[in-house]
Amino acid sequence: MNVLDFMQKNADRCWLLTWEHIWIVAFSVFLATLIAVPIGIAITRNEQVAKRVINTANILMTIPSIALFGIMLPILSLIGHGLGKVPAVIALVLYSQLPIIRNTYIAIKNVPPELVDAGRGLGMSNWRRLKEVEIPLAIPVIIAGLRTAAVMSIGIAAIAAYIGAGGLGVFIQQGIARVYEEMIIAGAILVAFLAIFVDAGMAILENLVTPKGVKIARKLGQ
Amino acid sequence: MNEAFGKAYRFLLIVVLIAAGVLIERTGLVKYLSDPYEVHYTISLIKQHLWMVAVSMTIATVLGLSVGIIFTRPRLKKYAGVIMYIVGLGQTIPSLAVIALAMSFLGIGFRPAIFALLIYSILPIARNTLAGITAVSPWIIDAARGMGMSNARVLFQVEIPNAMKVILTGFRVSLVINIGTAALAFLIGAGGLGEHIFIGIDLMRPDKLLAGAIPTTLLALIADYLCGLLGFLIIPRGLRLQQEV
Numbered sequence: 001m002n003v004l005d006f007m008q009k010n011a012d013r014c015w016l017l018t019w020e021h022i023w024i025v026a027f028s029v030f031l032a033t034l035i036a037v038p039i040g041i042a043i044t045r046n047e048q049v050a051k052r053v054i055n056t057a058n059i060l061m062t063i064p065s066i067a068l069f070g071i072m073l074p075i076l077s078l079i080g081h082g083l084g085k086v087p088a089v090i091a092l093v094l095y096s097q098l099p100i101i102r103n104t105y106i107a108i109k110n111v112p113p114e115l116v117d118a119g120r121g122l123g124m125s126n127w128r129r130l131k132e133v134e135i136p137l138a139i140p141v142i143i144a145g146l147r148t149a150a151v152m153s154i155g156i157a158a159i160a161a162y163i164g165a166g167g168l169g170v171f172i173q174q175g176i177a178r179v180y181e182e183m184i185i186a187g188a189i190l191v192a193f194l195a196i197f198v199d200a201g202m203a204i205l206e207n208l209v210t211p212k213g214v215k216i217a218r219k220l221g222q
Numbered sequence: 223m224n225e226a227f228g229k230a231y232r233f234l235l236i237v238v239l240i241a242a243g244v245l246i247e248r249t250g251l252v253k254y255l256s257d258p259y260e261v262h263y264t265i266s267l268i269k270q271h272l273w274m275v276a277v278s279m280t281i282a283t284v285l286g287l288s289v290g291i292i293f294t295r296p297r298l299k300k301y302a303g304v305i306m307y308i309v310g311l312g313q314t315i316p317s318l319a320v321i322a323l324a325m326s327f328l329g330i331g332f333r334p335a336i337f338a339l340l341i342y343s344i345l346p347i348a349r350n351t352l353a354g355i356t357a358v359s360p361w362i363i364d365a366a367r368g369m370g371m372s373n374a375r376v377l378f379q380v381e382i383p384n385a386m387k388v389i390l391t392g393f394r395v396s397l398v399i400n401i402g403t404a405a406l407a408f409l410i411g412a413g414g415l416g417e418h419i420f421i422g423i424d425l426m427r428p429d430k431l432l433a434g435a436i437p438t439t440l441l442a443l444i445a446d447y448l449c450g451l452l453g454f455l456i457i458p459r460g461l462r463l464q465q466e467v
Contacts, residue, residue, distance in 0.1 A: 059443065062398050062442050062443055062446045064405055064439065066405045066406060066420075067405060067419065067435040067436075069423075070422065070435030071432065071435045071436070074249045074428035074431070151314050155315075155317055155319075159317075159318050169318060175322070175326075176325065176410070181326045184326045185322075187319070187322065188318075188319035188320075188322045191318070191319045192316065196311060199314045
């Protein structure tokens with residue numbers, strides 16, 4: 001296989017680009033989580049606001065990624081960051097909002113009211129109830145949102161190579177430009193595998209953070 | 223609280239619109255699009271883009287629906303889980319990778335692009351058709367059988383209408399992704415609005431870039447909106463009322 005040859009000869013570069021790709025995605029999803037989870041929790045208090053916020057995130061998600069890069073380019077070049085990692089991270093953070101906000105909102109909303117009441121009956125403050133009852137019960141669904149966001153971000157980060165963000169998209173970009181087939185296939189395969197691995201990894205994480213009680217309840221329910 | 227939020231939201235929208243207007247003028251997009259030749263060119267790119275989307279979406283819808291329907295029939299139902307898994311796996315593969323692979327196996331031009339778009343668009347439709355039909359409650363199907371409906375009639379008059387909402391969501395997701403991915407088709411020589419975007423980036427010409435990016439965004443938003451309207455037309459009235467209650 002020529003592709004394997006290519007990967008072997010350029011192993012250093014493969015690792016470097018993969019690492020860069022992972023780093024961009026991890027950083028963006030982390031930032032997005034910091035923003036979206038509090039928003040998702042906050043909007044559970046008011047349904048009207050929740051609708052608006054989720055709709056806005058939905059519209060953001062509808063914008064094609066390469067078009068968003070294009071639209072941001074003239075705006076961000078005002079501060080000297082039209083190309084490179086900054087617009088890529090901003091776009092990934094924006095795209096990750098919808099899955100994370102929506103999942104957080106749905107998860108917190110779906111916590112059984114009797115459990116919330118029980119927490120209140122134990123004399124828990126709002127904050128403690130959130131920390132010890134609502135979030136632990138909601139966390140598997142929130143992680144599922146992160147999983148969607150991460151997998152999507154890996155795909156979009158590949159396109160970001162065209163605005164100079166680096167990552168595995170560079171192989172595809174340069175491969176297409178040079179009609180270097182092995183390079184294209186190596187890039188495509190590495191990105192695809194990265195996405196599949198991250199998807200599987202997050203699925204395991206989802207399982208790990210599910211509270212024991214919830215798992216037992218699920219089994220009993222069957 | 224609600225009113226204040228609504229006001230703030232509208233205010234924000236207006237600010238964003240004004241900022242967008244200023245930006246468009248500043249980057250020279252207005253001047254760019256005042257040139258009759260460029261307008262003509264942009265319109266032809268939009269047409270090319272839409273043609274690509276239309277061809278690939280038509281085939282993808284037919285194939286996606288058939289896959290979804292075939293694997294919910296009693297005889298093949300046991301494979302539904304496997305198909306669902308494969309489709310899910312396919313959906314995690316980035317769009318650029320699919321486009322790149324299509325190019326390396328099929329070469330450049332319109333056809334490889336259509337093929338890549340088509341493959342990528344089948345997945346959400348097939349997945350949602352499968353999920354939608356599987357979720358139709360067995361009582362309704364039993365009732366239909368009890369009324370003496372044949373298998374085909376159960377499918378077309380009970381299962382599909384009941385699953386329509388989920389299927390339509392799949393179609394919508396697929397269409398929006400397709401419009402975005404079609405912009406990448408320029409990279410493998412199929413033209414479309416990506417031409418403006420990528421050349422604009424390479425030449426560092428914001429006017430050209432926006433002449434591609436803004437129509438692409440509008441196309442996606444309009445398609446999303448139209449799919450919402452389509453829902454009113456083809457989802458049976460009884461189901462819509464049920465959902466509102």
